[in-house]
Amino acid sequence: MIGNVLKSKLFGITIPLIAIGFGFLAGAVIMLLSGHNPITGYVALFQGVFGEIYYFGETLQRMTPLIFSGLAVAFALRTGLLNIGVEGQLIVGWFASVFVGIVVEAPMIIHLPLAMAAGAIAGALWGFVPGLLKAKFEVHEVIVTIMMNYIALHIVNHFIRNNLLASGQRTDFINSSASLSSEYLAALTDFSRLHWGFLIAIISCVIMWFILWKTTKGFELRAVGFNKNASSYAGMNVNFNIILSMSVSGAFAGVGGAMLGLGTYQYANILPAFTSYGFDGIAVALLGGSTSIGIFLAAFLFGGLKEGANNMQAAAGxxxxxxxxxxxxxxxxxxxxxxxxxxxxxLQFKKEGK
Amino acid sequence: MDILSILYTIIPAALIAATPLLLTALGGLFSERSGIVNIGLEGLMVMGAFGGIVGTLIFESLGFGDAAPWMGILFAIVIGAIFSLFHAVASITLKADQIVSGVALNFLAVGLSVFIVKEVFDRGQTDVVASRIPRVEIPLLSDIPVIGQLIFPRVYATTYIAFVLVAIVWYVVFKTPFGLRLRSVGEHPIAADTMGINVNRMRYIAVMLSGAFGGAGGAIFAITTAGNFAGNTIVGQGFMALAALIFGKWHPVGAMGAAIFFGFAQALSISAQQIPGLDNVPQVYMLILPYVLTILALAGFVGKAESPKALNQPYEKGSR
Structure with a gap:
């Protein structure tokens, strides 16, 4: 019995590892076909992450919003909902946090939490709408969230263009009292853009784990994900849980946006296209098996791949x-x-047959 | 500007913008009617745009002249159909989550096409194609005074072909044995299987058709409107096509109406500044209108949209 449980846990780790192996293998084949040496390419990729402390700091900075978008996708997935709208929720969260960061003047102890809360609320609102439509009208959340992504992109661009444009395509910098940037972390990593948001991301991983696995509400959310009808029969309010799940998911995404606005960039800019953080979140959540620790590791892998890609181009072409x-x-x-x-x-069948 | 001259500028622009959406939505119709969700339409259009431009450039260099863009579109159709096999194998044979597979398809399309472009052209975009699709008028019909030019304006030949295809797709899906089988596979695969229809084979054909149509849609957008290919040539048209399909209630004529409507919204958002009465409306309203309307339509304010019954369900023989 215990052996079976262990085996299924082991199996849960095996599939992502096999998938990663296949992915890299295919990458090597493509490099061979296009006349590059795969070993040179992958060594350059690896050095682009671990070769210098600056690269490593940038990798951690890159994975911070990915952790949040991964958590957002995973949280909804646990309730049986596919939130493709993380992209839009992240964009409105980015904008709202920067807006509060610029407009409000307050000491840091109030300002910073306020700006992050603004991001969370904006994201939650963007998740609330598809959740409500799903609960009340049984509209498929995938289509609504795709549409909400575009609405977010156009509305945020409109507000930046008409109300907050400072220079070129971006807003002013946020006040330093709302900034997540850290001289300590920057100095530690040879002046990368690593900021306090990385620690907040780790704490958020713990928060998601705690909500889902240690609270009654979390149990309900997961129960709805497993079997709606059974949950309803057991007296759980399925519709409320759907709306709640989408809103919390949106809030995670919104904070992810705040990480960009208050941490990495310190401003918001007119986006010509999607940031792709939200879509990457789907990959992160899937690879991480919708678990907190899995998401952290998957975000590190994808953040590292994206950061290392720069060096791969420079060193291996x-x-x-x-x-x-x-x-x-x-x-x-x-x-x-x-x-x-x-x-x-x-294979199991064959073994037992013997 | 008076009303008539406004219409003379907006109608052709709207129809030209609607054409790629319409073709791609027709492709999505085959796939979704067979029970396979196709979020990957965006990726199929990307590959189509890539194939269309690269194909045209190749055939131009081979000296095909004015025939080159047409050969390019054919090339894109083949590329789209082959590329859609990723989605087909994953979601039909390997029973992957169809939405996840579609999302992966979109990633793969952008990655693969831009990677190849960078390897071949050493920069992020291709050369611009020299030959274009001709603009045509329908003889006699376009010559009708006043309304002739409104209903049959001078647009690319591909636009008229797309509208002819609406009728053909309608006939195939609703009036032929193939169409009946396609729809039965999407509504009730077990019953279809019992009647001797090969469910997986039908679904493979349907997904490859969506790849062919999506490829054509992407290629036509790239050749007529963009002129070259880069990673940002197709931004959201595939999702718009998906919206048109759902807005049109999975019906070719409905999808046509929705595509024309989205085309109008797009044309209006560009030229609204010149139209009295609309020049004070912020552009953002026009930009988000198609998306808001799709959401409202789905919520049932514009009539309930009902999807094929077996949509997003992998078929396992012998399961109940």
Whole structure:
């Protein structure tokens, strides 16, 4: 009995690892086909993450919003909802936090939490709408969230263009009392853009784990994800849980946006296209198996891939888009875990047959 | 500007903007009617735009002249159909989550196409194609005074082809045995299987058709409107096509109406500044209008949209 549980846990780690292996293998084949040496390419990629302390700091900075978008996708996924709207929720969160960061004047102890809360509330509102429509009208959340992404992009661009434009395509810098940037962390990593948000991201991983696994509400949310009808029969308010789950998911995404606005960039700018942090969050959540620790590790992998891609281009001449291909293939392989499971059960079957 | 001259500028612009959406939505119709969600339409359009431009450039260099863009579109159709196999294998054979597979398809399309462009052209975009699709008028019909030019304006030949395809797709889906099988696979795969229809084979054909149509849609956008290919050539048109499909209630004529409407919204958002009465409306309203309307339509304010019953459900033989 215990052996089976252990095996299923082990299995949960095996599939992502196999998927990552296949992804890198495919990346190597593509490098070979396009006339690059895969070993040179991957060594350059690795050095682009671990080779200098600056690169490592930038990797941690890059993974911070990815952790949040991963948490956002995973939280909704636990309630059986696919939140493709993390992108839009992150964009409104980014804008709202920067807005409060610029307009409000207050001591840091009030200002910084206020700006982050603004991001969270904006994101939550953007998640609330599809949640409400799903609960009341049974509208599929995937389509609504896709539409909400575009609405977020256009509205935020409109507000920046007409109300907050400072120079070029961006707003003013936020007041330093709302800033997450850290001289200590920057000095530690050879002046990378690493900021306090990284620690907040780690705390948020713990918060999600605590909500989902240690509270009654979390149990309800997961129960709804497993079986709506059974949860309803057990007296749980399914509709309320759906709305709650989407709102909390949106709040995580909104804080992720605040990490960009208050930490990495210190401003918001007119976006010509999506940031892709939200879509990357789907990959992070899937690869991480919707667990806090898994999301942290997956965010590190994808953050590292994206950061290392710069050095891979500089040192080995491989276009950074290779990393996007590897990430896409990893998602394919994780989603197609049926294949791995099928082979696995066939093998088990044979063993038992003997 | 008086009303008539406004219409003379907006109608062709709207129809040209609607064409790629319409074609891609028709492709999505095949896939979704067979029970396979296709969020990957965006990626299929990206590959189509890539294939269309690269194909046109190749055929231009081979000396095909004015035929080159047409050959480019054909090339894109093939590329789109092949590329859609990723989605087909993952979501049909390997029973992956169809939405996740579609999302991955979008990632892969941008990564792969831009990677190849950078390897071949050593920069982020391709050369600009020299030959274009001709603008045509329909003889006689376009010559009708006043309204002739309104209903049959001078637009690219591809636009008229797209509208002809609406009728063909409608006929195929609703009047042929193939269409009946396609719809039965999407509504009730077990019953279809019992009647001797190969469910997975139908779904493979449907997804590849969506790849072919999406490829054509992307190629036509790239060749007529953009002129070259880069990572940001297709930004959201695929999702718009998906919205048109749902807004049009998974029906070719409905999708056509929705695509034309989205095309109008797009044309209006560009030229609203010149139209009296609309020049004071902030552009943002026009930009978000298609998305807001789609949400309202889904919420049932514009009539309930009902999806094919077996949509997003992998088919496992013998399961109940």
């Amino acid at each position: 491989v276009a950074p888009e290779l990393v996007e291909i590897i990430i896409a293939l990893i998602i394919f392989f994780v989603a197609s875990s049926y294949l791995v499971r099928w082979i696995y059960t066939k």
